[in-house]
């Protein structure tokens with residue numbers, strides 16, 4: 717008797733689980749609305765209730781956790797959400813927490829001026845780490861809803877008008893003044909070098925040791941491989957890479973594994 721009660725309770729829980737997972741799937745909800753004359757876009761707007769909010773926040777968090785990988789575009793029903801987050805004060809708060817942790821880590825662990833031999837290194841990504849691409853997405857109005865038009869994006873990068881991320885200039889100089897060599901590792905192409913340098917200086921960055929961009933040979937590799945190869949190269953020169961800060965998981969993947977990684981939020985695009 718007790719066993720069958722337990723069994724039926726288990727089944728009930730399972731059943732509720734199935735039902736709520738269904739409810740939660742926004743695509744099913746959208747199917748339900750196709751019988752009306754609404755376009756799917758207005759249907760999405762009318763569904764911006766707690767369910768869609770919850771679904772999109774969960775999608776975003778799972779991108780940050782690296783559970784969701786290789787997405788080509790942000791799910792259509794969540795583009796508004798990603799836009800809202802990436803332009804919110806919450807995004808800025810989240811970046812600031814990452815910066816705080818990096819400062820804390822530097823204070824505790826890393827080289828002190830008196831013991832520095834010039835071989836302590838730090839790696840920064842550029843896009844959505846030192847420089848923000850948000851203005852590009854704002855002016856194109858799609859925030860990941862369409863695949864990035866590489867030509868158009870590079871035209872924008874070439875204008876050199878990207879602003880710094882909040883508080884990042886301060887972190888950059890703090891790391892530099894502690895005696896670290898700063899290496900900028902970016903998947904930007906080599907031909908964008910002078911635009912990139914001008915943009916970085918304009919935004920307040922200076923004094924890096926090397927700016928590493930993707931040459932033609934590197935374009936044949938995945939970005940992940942390219943970045944890992946550069947870390948190998950730095951290590952082979954004797955550098956100790958204390959930390960890597962970036963907005964893509966590809967900045968940390970592969971060997972050698974950095975001592976610490978600082979992932980900044982970015983749910984607009986995924987580069988493998």
Ligand SMILES: *[C@@H]1O[C@H](CO)[C@@H](O)[C@H](O)[C@H]1NC(C)=O
Nearest residue numbers: 862864865866867868869871
């Ligand atoms: C990408 O942008 C370029 C330059 O703005 C434009 O000429 C081209 O048509 C765009 N490509 C697509 C697929 O939208």
